Amino acid sequence: MKTFPLGGVHPPENKLTAGIPIRYLPIPPSVAIPVTQHIGSPSEILVKKGDMVKTGQIIAASKGFVSANIHSSVTGVVNKTDSVIDASGFRQTAVFIDTTEDEWLETIDRSSEIITEIKYSPEEIIDKCLESGIVGLGGATFPSHVKLSIPRGKRCDVLIINGVECEPYLTSDHRLMLERSEEILVGITILMKALRVTQAMIGIENNKKDAIARLTGLSGKFPGISIHGLKVKYPQGAEKQLIKALIKREVPSGRLPLDVNTVVHNVGTAFAVYEAVQKNKPLFERVVTITGKSLASPGNYFVRTGTSVRYLIEAAGGVPENTGKIISGGPMMGKAVSNADVPVVKGTSGIVLIPEEESSRSEMTPCIRCAKCVSVCPLNLEPYLLMTLSEKGEFERAVAEGITDCMECGSCSYCCPAHRPLLDYIRLGKSLAAKMARKQMVK
Amino acid sequence: MSHIIIITILSLGVLALLAAIILYFIAQKFKVYEDPRIDEIQAILPGANCGGCGFAGCRAFAEALVRAESFDGLNCPPGGADVMAEAARLLGKEAPEVDPLVAVLKCNGRPEYRPLTSxxxxxxDCRIAHSLYLGETDCSYGCLGKGDCVRACPFDAMYMNSETGLPEIIDDKCVACGNCVKACPRNLIELRKKARKDRKIYVACSNCDRGGPARRACRVACIACMKCVKVCKFDAITVENYLAYIDSFKCTLCRKCVAECPTGSILEFNFPPRKPAAEVTSQTIKVNPEV
Amino acid sequence: MSNLLKVSLSPHIHGKETTRKLMHGVIIALMPAFLASVFFFGYGAIIVTTVSVASCVLFEYLIVRFVFKKTLTINDGSAFLTGLLLAFNLPSNIPVLIIVIGSFVSIAVAKMTFGGLGNNPFNPALVGRVFMLISFPVQMTSWPVPAGFQTGYSDAVTGATPLAIIKEGIKNGEPVSQLMSQIPPPSQMFLGDIGGSMGEVSAFFLILGFIWLLYKKIITWHIPLSIILTIIVFTGTFWLINPEKYADPLFHILAGGVLLGAIYMATDYVTSPMNPKAMLIYGCGIGVLTSVIRIWGAYPEGVSFAILIMNAFVPLMNRYIKPKRFGEEIKNG
Known part of the structure; x- marks a missing residue:
């Protein structure tokens, strides 16, 4: 069974919602759609107060290279554009829409028929992704059209599809692979066509045997696509780790997968691409896992972007009394939100409610130099050292020790027996080191 | 028996002598010439190595002083005018007059004014909290209260007030070295001109949001109503980015703006009580209306 | 909202491991060897262990409480472990006062002067032991002959350890084959029915503990195996050259403190390197130094010195021997 060679941890899986089919969340009375749902610069708002918008209508246009269009997820009247605290913890601009009767744009094909025939050229596919505001749905929200346009001089020979979902609790990709298997496979074929590759590999962790079996059964109809079971280990879903596990290529530090002739897309993205290309449906809803040990009815939902997390939790039985933390994303890499009114965005793969008794951090004790952080680091960094260096402000040496390579998977903090906040300081060091580097560039 | 002792003493003595001679020659060979005045100047500097002068410690500052053509722009904040005058006398130069400064915290977000929301x-560690999110309140500009400034202070001039959750500056100990200014990730600490009897008037707010959101996050936030600007006769107050600022070099400490501020974000310290007591009470009611 | 949500950086879950659990794991791993030493040396083993552990914990408590003025570290089990390891390195008939002095050196000098747990450059138990060995050479090298509960404590019959017999014999020019007849056969040495420090004698039970430590992932194989292999290769080479002048590698592994040192002392988290590559070098260094001291040195046993010497190199190794990072670009590429 394949896996990545270095480090990794095995957090308890807690996939409570693995067996619960995806349902459609009712449309909330109002939504707040942030204009930054992707990495890169905020999109430019195209609507103003009082405008009528239809579901799927573009409300903010991509501005700059690494940016994406944003579409209305509901039909209704624009109430205001104001700031909202989003899952990142900071304020940002959002379009507030009061919903009325749900009415989709006429161009969107709402039939359930699966269209397998691809009648578009690679350029047309990329254009459609750009138009539909497709971003990487694994969490990084990198605009997909950028990833599909291979720059001159680069080459891609294999497309890797990430169906690993190594975060505990989350099951949105798992359910999607089970319930929309054929759509995903068509989506992958579209991606392959856009990238002009003949081979695609889907990596799925072995705790999702049903998804592996279902996709393998269907893959006969789709030439070039192979499904690979992977040994369960966190953080297998990290791009570089997945590439290493599947095709044994090592992405050099500071480089992109394209430098080893491959491109990685998430299964959710493949589904979104299918819908965008074959059904003309822009990206305005996604599967979100809402889960937690004390939640009354955890589940997987198709949620319109801009829906408040509180509304989603209400649908799953309301906020339990003992909730200590609400996490947007998985418990290993997700962000704890400061209030439940943050909107669901394109990158929200799940909402996890952690009970009070599990939410507190333990008191930090002295480092006993057990080297566990070194042995679990999937990048073979030395977290204990990086933490000390950034605590002491020695950023230059921290950069020399590879602090900028850290992908913040959290394995070091997870396993530290002294409960040291390794990643907290490494993140700090990373951001300050980047700031320092920028300053030097300016000079 | 005795000859053993003699031999031991002799041999050790010879060894010691040899080592001393070698050391002497090596010391001579690697001797670095340094201006003796550097040592003299260093001796009169406070020796706290606080970095308030902008140099890496007192020694570096002493070197800079000795090398400098004139003392313009060079100042030792903890030492103050006395030390600079002494240094100037030793080096035969003129020490420019520098106003003593003191640090103030431009935030008054006590829990009773600024409700906790998470x-x-x-x-x-303020830096980590700052990079993570807005903070425990809805004010994304205010004090995080994790004490980075207190830890940065080399003179024990700051402490965390457990009641207000804000750092307090002890005016008598503060030498305006500026370490806290650098430590604060939200730039909340400002060095202001020290006035007679430690009197201070400043805008204790750094919120650059518009009036509404600022006020919702904190009752004593500056809402940029411009009243203080209008009442100030000395052009000391400006409003930029929805935030008032009082220039401490222009301010004459007339206290008019304090009474005028509707939210109470302008604070006064170490003043005698105002004469008409009735006015004060009416002001305080205005200052803190129930939200 | 009365119930405020907690916010912190990811990860939001934590593994179940704690410093305390790791320390307790090592203590559990040492239990079989402890019982074996009680079986071989009787009451003496219990007295020595109790005094050593109690005084180590007490000194740690006093220093943390009255010098550091903190309320911490005493229940993490590290002082208990130091005491236990110190006891394992002592003969079972050593006077109580000497143990207390040794514990003081271990905790107060070797550990607390550097700032307590996690900061000491040298293994505290070994510093204590070496201090005692140099200060009280007679008491530290009169080894009771194992006789179960008949051994007694202050009036134990003492005899030389196998290592001392070989060392003395070789010095006097006797051939090794003849000396070997004076010491117990390997099977007896493997079980631990020989003279020596109370915890080091039973190879079998020490290896049992090693398996437990590996199973619990408390330590990795790198340090113990590299030490043992280096000793086998080093002493084996000389044994092959002249079996009449040098003892065989099996004897070197089973006699003295190699196993105790390799499995429990050299792997001490605080004083061992932080990455596998450095761990292997560290282990080889200990192996070579141990063999060198045993073959040519003044002392019959060299494990403690070897570990302490290599401890001194650990910061250097951590600084310069780095693991190969993922995706690290090769310089000439």
């Missing part, structure tokens, strides 16, 4: 459970 609980930060991470490392008690």
């Amino acid at each position: 609980f930060y459970d991470g490392v008690p």
